[in-house]
Amino acid sequence: MTKAPTATDLASALIQCPSVTPAEAGVLTLLDDLLSPFGFEVHRPTFSQDGYPDVENMFAKISGGEGPHLAFAGHVDVVPVGEESMWQQPPFCGAVKDGKLYGRGAADMKGGVAAFVAAALRYVETHGAPKGTVSFVLTGDEEGPAVNGTVKLMQWAAERGEKFTDSVLGEPTNPNSMGDMIKVGRRGSQSGTVTISGKQGHVAYPHLANNPVPVLAKIVEHVSAQTLDEGTDFFQPSNLEFISFDVGNPAWNVIPEQASARFNVRFNDLWTAETLGQFVTKHATDCLSGGAFKLSVSLEADGSEAFLTRSDSLIDRFSKAVETVTGKVPELSTGGGTSDARFIKNYCPVIEFGLVGQTMHMVDEHVAVADIEQLAEVYYEFMMQYFER
Numbered sequence: 001m002t003k004a005p006t007a008t009d010l011a012s013a014l015i016q017c018p019s020v021t022p023a024e025a026g027v028l029t030l031l032d033d034l035l036s037p038f039g040f041e042v043h044r045p046t047f048s049q050d051g052y053p054d055v056e057n058m059f060a061k062i063s064g065g066e067g068p069h070l071a072f073a074g075h076v077d078v079v080p081v082g083e084e085s086m087w088q089q090p091p092f093c094g095a096v097k098d099g100k101l102y103g104r105g106a107a108d109m110k111g112g113v114a115a116f117v118a119a120a121l122r123y124v125e126t127h128g129a130p131k132g133t134v135s136f137v138l139t140g141d142e143e144g145p146a147v148n149g150t151v152k153l154m155q156w157a158a159e160r161g162e163k164f165t166d167s168v169l170g171e172p173t174n175p176n177s178m179g180d181m182i183k184v185g186r187r188g189s190q191s192g193t194v195t196i197s198g199k200q201g202h203v204a205y206p207h208l209a210n211n212p213v214p215v216l217a218k219i220v221e222h223v224s225a226q227t228l229d230e231g232t233d234f235f236q237p238s239n240l241e242f243i244s245f246d247v248g249n250p251a252w253n254v255i256p257e258q259a260s261a262r263f264n265v266r267f268n269d270l271w272t273a274e275t276l277g278q279f280v281t282k283h284a285t286d287c288l289s290g291g292a293f294k295l296s297v298s299l300e301a302d303g304s305e306a307f308l309t310r311s312d313s314l315i316d317r318f319s320k321a322v323e324t325v326t327g328k329v330p331e332l333s334t335g336g337g338t339s340d341a342r343f344i345k346n347y348c349p350v351i352e353f354g355l356v357g358q359t360m361h362m363v364d365e366h367v368a369v370a371d372i373e374q375l376a377e378v379y380y381e382f383m384m385q386y387f388e389r
Contacts, residue, residue: 002037004121007376008101008369010034011114012094014076015103021077021144022053027110028076028138031117035060035136038124045156047148055141055148059157062124067132068165070386072116072379073150073344075142078105079361086363100366108360111367112170112375113138115355119379130387135162142340147302150340154347164348166314168382169341170375172357173333178374179326183352184315185308185334186341187235187266190273190299194219194284197294200257209255210291213247216259218287220245226283228267234308235268235334240280268334269306273299304342308334311349318351321382325374353378 005013017027032042042060058076081091081104089095089102096102101111120134137157141149157164174180196216201209220242228238242263249256265276281297288295309315315332322330330353344350355375359365 002034004125005034005118007111007115007118007372008096010118011101011106011111011372012096012103014110014114015094015101015105016092018092019077019105019140020080021142022055022140022148023077024056024140028056028058028140031058031060031076031138034117034121038062038121039129045153047152047156049147052145052147055139055144057140057149057153058138059135059153061133061135062129063133064129064131067130067387069133069135069163070383071135071137071164071167071344071348072120072170073137073167073340073350074109074113074116074170075139075149075340076110076113077140077143078108078110079143082363088364096369099369101369101372102364102366104365106359106365106367107172107355107357108365109171109354111372112172112354115372115375116168116170116379119376119383122376122380123383130383132165132387134383137167137344139340146340151343154343158347166311166386167344167348167350168318168379169339169344169350169352170354171339171352172354172360173352174354174356175358177356178371179322179328179330181333182315182318182322182330183334183336183339183341184332185234186306186336186338187238187268187334188271188273188304188306189338190265190267190276190303191262192265192277192280192297192299193260193262194223194280195258195260195296195298197258197296198255198291201255203253203255206255210293211255212259212293213256215287215291215293216245216261219284220261222287223263223280223283226279228265228279229270232268232270234332235306238265238267238271240265266337267306269308272305273303304338307342307345309345309349309351314349314351317385318353318382321378321385322353324381325378
C-alpha cells in the first residue's frame with residue numbers, strides 16, 4: 001500500500017495544479033492516483049448545463065461495513081491569480097518558506113482538502129476501512145457559478161443510493177487561529193432587481209413624459225433605510241444592499257422609458273425569498289405617488305435560503321475533537337458569505353471547519369504549515385470519535 005502523505009506535501013502538490021475555475025488541470029487526477037491504491041472507489045462525473053462551462057467533479061468512498069456515512073466536502077478550483085508579477089512566490093509553486101505554504105488555493109481551499117484527505121488516508125492506513133463509510137465530495141465549480149458542481153454531485157450520489165449521515169466542509173472558517181470557529185449554518189443570499197417603467201420623452205418637454213429615474217432613486221433610498229430585523233440567537237441581522245443603478249440611456253436629451261436597480265440580501269432564518277420579495281415590493285410601492293409608473297420586483301432563481309445545523313451529536317463530537325487538538329472551545333457561528341454547505345444541507349447535517357482564512361483570494365496567499373498539520377490532526381481525531389474505534 002502507498003504510504004499516506006503529510007497534509008503539507010499533499011497541499012503543495014495540489015497547489016501546483018493550476019485549477020482556476022473550471023479547469024481540472026490535473027488536480028483530480030492527482031487525487032485519483034492517490035486514493036485508488038488505498039481502496040477508494042473513485043468516480044469523476046462531468047456535469048453540463050447550457051450557458052455554463054462543463055465541470056469535472058469527484059466522488060470517492062471507502063466502506064468497511066454497516067455504519068454511518070461521513071462525507072468530507074470541498075472544492076479544488078481556485079480564483080484567478082490576478083497580476084502574477086505582484087506575487088513574491090509564483091502563484092502555483094506550492095513552496096514552503098519560513099514555515100508557510102504559498103500558492104493560490106493554500107487557504108481556500110486546497111489546504112483544507114489536503115488535510116482531510118491526509119487524515120482519512122492515515123486512518124485507513126492505521127485502522128483499515130472504517131465501520132461505515134468515508135467519502136470525499138469534491139467539485140471544481142465552487143469559485144464559479146456553482147451550477148455544475150456540488151449541487152449536481154450530491155444529487156448524482158443520492159440517485160446512486162448514497163445515504164449521507166453527516167458532512168464536514170473544509171472551508172477556511174477560523175478568523176485568527178486554529179480552533180476559533182465552527183460554522184454551523186449560513187445566512188441566505190438572494191439577488192433581485194427593482195424596475196420602474198415610465199414614459200419616454202424629450203427633456204425639454206417633461207410634462208409629456210414620466211421620468212422613472214427620480215422615482216427609482218427615491219425607492220433605493222427608502223428601501224435601504226429599512227431595518228429587516230435585529231438578528232437572532234444564531235444569526236446576525238439581515239442586510240439588503242443595492243449594488244447597481246442602471247438606465248442604459250446614452251442620450252443627453254431623452255427622458256428614459258425605464259430604470260432599474262439591482263440588490264442583494266444576506267438574510268437569516270426569519271426570512272425566505274418569498275417574504276423578502278414582498279418586503280421590497282411593499283416599501284417600493286410606498287414611493288409611487290403621482291405619474292403613471294409601473295413597478296416590477298424580480299428575484300433571481302439562484303438564491304439560497306438560510307439554514308442552521310441542529311445536529312447536537314455532530315457539533316458536539318467535532319467541537320470535542322477541536323478542543324482535544326487545539327485546546328480551544330470553538331465558537332459556533334453562522335457568519336460570513338455562502339458556501340456549498342447550502343447544497344449539502346439538503347441531504348444531511350453539515351458543519352464547516354478549516355484553516356485560517358486571512359489570506360484567501362489575496363496576492364501571496366499562504367497558510368502556516370503548522371496549521372495544515374493541526375487541521376489534519378483535528379479531522380483524524382474526529383474520525384476516531386465518529387467511528388468509535
